[in-house]
Every structure is written in C-alpha cells, then in structure tokens.
Ligand SMILES: Nc1ncnc2c1ncn2[C@@H]1O[C@H](COP(=O)(O)OP(=O)(O)OP(=O)(O)O)[C@@H](O)[C@H]1O
C-alpha cells in the first residue's frame with residue numbers, strides 16, 4: 389500500500405429511517421493529492437463527510453486514518469486527528485474580523501489576555517503562504533469580503549492547525565468565474581504543499597481542473613475511483629475531454 393494513503397472509507401453504510409443513503413462506500417484519499425467526490429444531489433456526499441466529521445455515526449463499516457481504524461465522535465475529535473472541514477455556508481461569522489474567525493474557539497492567550505499580536509502574525513503568515521493576496525486588512529470584518537475571499541479565509545483557517553486533510557464541501561457553488569478560479573488555485577496549492585484534499589463538487593469542469601483522482605458516488609455506492617478499485621475507471625491523466633465524458637456518463 390502506498391505510503392501517502394491518508395484516509396480510507398471501508399464499506400461505509402448509513403441510513404436515515406427507511407432511506408439507505410450510503411450503501412457500502414469504499415474510497416481512499418491520499419496526501420499530496422486532490423481527491424474529488426462527485427455525485428448528484430442527494431447522492432450522500434455530505435452525509436459521508438459528516439460521518440468523517442463525527443456529526444453522524446456509521447451504521448456499518450470503518451474509517452481508516454493513517455492506517456488505523458478510528459471512531460470519530462465529534463468535529464473536535466476529527467480536528468485532533470488533523471482533519472479540517474470547510475462548509476459552503478457555515479464557514480465564517482460575518483460579524484467578526486478575519487483574525488477572530490481564524491482563531492474562533494481556539495484563541496491564543498498570554499496571561500489573562502488574548503495574544504492578539506501572535507494571532508495576527510499567524511493569520512497573516514498563513515494567508516501569505518497560500519498566496520491569498522487580495523485581502524486589504526486581516527482586521528476587517530468578514531462581511532466586507534467577496535465570496536472568493538471568504539472561501540480563501542475559510543480554507544486558510546482550515547490549514548492553520550497543522551491539518552493533514554482538508555475537506556471542502558462545494559466550496560465554489562456560490563462563486564463567479566474569477567472567484568472560482570481563485571479558490572481552485574488555492575485548493576491545488578494545498579495538495580502541492582503535501583496535504584490531502586477531499587473536494588466535493590457538482591461541477592465536473594472545476595473538478596477536472598484540480599483533481600488527481602475522482603470518485604463518483606451514485607445511489608449511495610461509489611462507482612469509480614481511478615487506480616484504487618476494480619471496475620469503472622476515470623483516468624485523471626487521460627485526455628480532458630475523454631475524462632469529462634467518462635465522468636459525465638458515470639453520473640447519469
Ligand atoms: N439528517 C438527516 N436526516 C434524514 N435524512 C437525511 C439527513 N441528512 C441527509 N439526509 C438524506 O440523505 C440523502 C443524502 O443527502 P446528502 O446531503 O448527503 O446528499 P449530497 O450528495 O450532499 O447532495 P447535494 O449535492 O444536494 O449536497 C438525501 O436523501 C437526504 O434527504
């Protein structure tokens with residue numbers, strides 16, 4: 389087994405009342421790669437990552453993290469393993485500034501006071517290291533940021549905690565063309581820095597631009613992931629048009 393294997397879902401099953409949402413999902417995520425998870429509305433993508441975040445518990449199957457089975461019972465437990473999540477809507481608090489958002493719930497203190505200086509330095513360094521350059525001040529309220537800047541701050545927040553895996557659920561759904569390009573470039577940089585990235589998206593064009601591996605979830609079963617499972621394959625390094633056609637066919 390290659391040593392960049394970070395996360396594995398094995399035969400994951402989850403139902404809500406009579407509805408079987410995940411019906412035995414097998415999927416892998418590797419460090420230094422963007423793994424995309426695509427599938428129709430209601431396919432179970434968000435449910436799968438909520439199992440990883442400890443928001444839902446699995447009915448059956450297991451999550452293997454760095455080679456060991458883990459039980460994740462809360463987002464805090466996921467964070468302790470080095471797994472961070474960026475959600476489309478809940479990412480940030482609009483009435484707080486960038487630094488306050490990035491350290492929300494994990495503030496640094498010196499004596500009885502917040503260590504504003506060290507938090508500002510860390511926030512500034514993280515944004516700079518990710519080439520997020522369009523933000524004027526890290527002390528501005530996030531309500532004044534554009535959609536692309538907001539997502540960039542949310543991503544920077546996720547990578548500031550020595551995270552090993554960043555999970556993004558539809559990070560570009562509400563963004564325009566230029567902002568989408570900005571966020572996708574950021575996603576790519578995370579993987580190039582050696583992090584694992586799990587990117588959920590509806591947009592196959594987006595996915596093809598940045599991902600090394602594409603997993604297609606259909607009716608609660610993973611129908612393809614290149615190089616990882618037998619069966620249908622999408623070759624990420626094949627011709628772009630070919631890959632797009634193939635992925636689109638799998639989604640039908
Ligand atoms: N808390 C819940 N209780 C009951 N059913 C749920 C719950 N969460 C999700 N579901 C159901 O599970 C199925 C999968 O939902 P999920 O949100 O995982 O899909 P998705 O692939 O993320 O879709 P989308 O692309 O629209 O975000 C849907 O039929 C949904 O109604």
Ligand SMILES: [Mg+2]
Pocket residue numbers: 433434435557
């Ligand atoms: Mg979803």
